[in-house]
Amino acid sequence: MTAKLRDVAEHAGVSVRTVSNVVNGFAHVAPATRQRVQASIDALGYRPNLAARTLRRGRTGLLALVVPEVDSPYFADLAARTVRAAQARGLTVLVEQTDGDADREKRLLHGDRAHLVDGVLFSPWATTPADLAARTDTTPLVLLGEHDGTPGVDHVAIDNVAAAREATAHLLAAGRTRVAAVGVQPHSRNATARQRLTGYRAALTAAGLPTDPALEVPVHRLHRADGHQAMHTLLDSPDPPDAVFCFTDELALGALRAAGERGVPVPTALALVGFDDIEDGRYSTPALTTVSPDKDRIADLALDHLAHQASTPGPPRSTTAPHRLLVRETT
Amino acid sequence: MTAKLRDVAEHAGVSVRTVSNVVNGFAHVAPATRQRVQASIDALGYRPNLAARTLRRGRTGLLALVVPEVDSPYFADLAARTVRAAQARGLTVLVEQTDGDADREKRLLHGDRAHLVDGVLFSPWATTPADLAARTDTTPLVLLGEHDGTPGVDHVAIDNVAAAREATAHLLAAGRTRVAAVGVQPHSRNATARQRLTGYRAALTAAGLPTDPALEVPVHRLHRADGHQAMHTLLDSPDPPDAVFCFTDELALGALRAAGERGVPVPTALALVGFDDIEDGRYSTPALTTVSPDKDRIADLALDHLAHQASTPGPPRSTTAPHRLLVRETT
């Protein structure tokens, strides 16, 4: 058993309470006492028992960040930034991975980690507005990423519709006429994909072009392999596109690889835009044009929301983080 | 305040202890009682207070995974696999990020999270054997990745020297004669880089080739930007290499991009081998030849070690996970 407050108190010849005061840096402790207690702490290698402290204080200093997958570059990046932002506020982040599993999401949403974390940053994949409405757990919650019809839940996201519209418009402005969209998720509740599709269509419509179902390619997940396969499918079609808007950079990188395999030169014969601004896209050949969400801002805003919920009860708030189009070599 | 055991007990008209028995699935509870209590639990939305439970039980079910950076693809991948492996064992992983900061590593090593986690999986960057020797915290610890001179600490890694030798030998076997190594870390304590350098040199020596300091390129970190810059430096040199062994895939992808910028065809004029087998390398053009460590095995072995430490006291153990060379298009 490791040393506890009482052991330190006995060793230093003071009360338990005084040791606690020293540990917590309270003001009114005589310098001599403080020094003596500190010496005992060091001698015994005392470490506060965080479980006991939490039980007493009612707060843990822990946040959960719930994402579909930690190894997807976008979420890895977001996680890293969130961890850093939280560190700056003296908080620790518990990264939780759902693998897009609806049950696991539901369990986490409904308080599987209740009392273990002070707040939850939730990046939903399969969660529906109904799931959210049915939530009874009182742990502060902030939704990351788009989710339509959010009922009474705090929420931070970029404007996906606008971003997708800009990306598509960028392709159209370069004179492309057959612009495909890769990343449609027909059987998924995922709202992000739906919103990006909306923006894509809006851009086409604004340019006076028809939407063509053959150019809206569904995928299972949003990974490189899916983009790779989707691009091969598109290139196999009788009337292949001259530009592709991919809903994630990973899809785009898979598509880029597929174009290379088929000898289709990018960006001349085929222009490509991704979404997320992951680092791989900066070093691919050619480098990927992409929509860059301000991830630092997203992380920071999300933490703001949590802090605000903890201190000030009030109606749920929604915040939009900025994004911008980074034009690189694929367009 | 959310419901606690006592509230449920009053609601169901039973004792606190009986509710606890129901919550924990104890055997001797009458079906009728169990049902009634369960109904009260649902009605009140009771969630066990994990802090109190931890305090009482002495275990948290949490593990810490300490890595330099979550957003580096290798560590993101490892983290994802570790989280899944832990989930399968009913454990939760707390991902901790040090940014390679020696102080933060030291603090975590010395029990900053004591009592909050049952064990620590530690992937050191700046930690020295002396730091490890000075450790007083008693939380079970497993070192991930190579670390030389580990004194009395459990340890899981691949054979970096052998892997680096194989990678280099592969380049030499293809007839390359000027093989550079990118990823040397002269001012760092990092043991992994050192071991890969050792393997690289061993392969050269075994092939009867001299080691050339001009071909051993130091880098600051192991990212794409570093590999990119290192490759440009190499190509600027009077006698550029015809092959490069990069100590990580990220370095290799940066180098690949640089080669492309300079119009150096890969693999004809320049062969390239990376290390880590991250997903980007499978979809780059050309696809990256790399050393693939068995990350699932690493995660699993590490958890085995922790479980073993918790149950059976004994001398520290070292385990080596397998790796293999994946030959793709850059060689």
Add this chain to the structure above:
DNA sequence: CACGTTGCATGCCACGTTGCAAACTGGGGT
């Protein structure tokens, strides 16, 4: 019918910490 057994339910306590309020100390003013 008494007794042991089994199945079920309960009370008490401690896990290690901190909030609260009270208690002590010594120095300076009256």
Add this chain to the structure above:
DNA sequence: ACCCCAGTTTGCAACGTGGCATGCAACGTG
């Protein structure tokens, strides 16, 4: 000599849970 006050230190209680030991009732057995 007394009191007061600011500066220190302390004891007590409680946070919510689970281990332990035991109470209690009903049942089956000799």
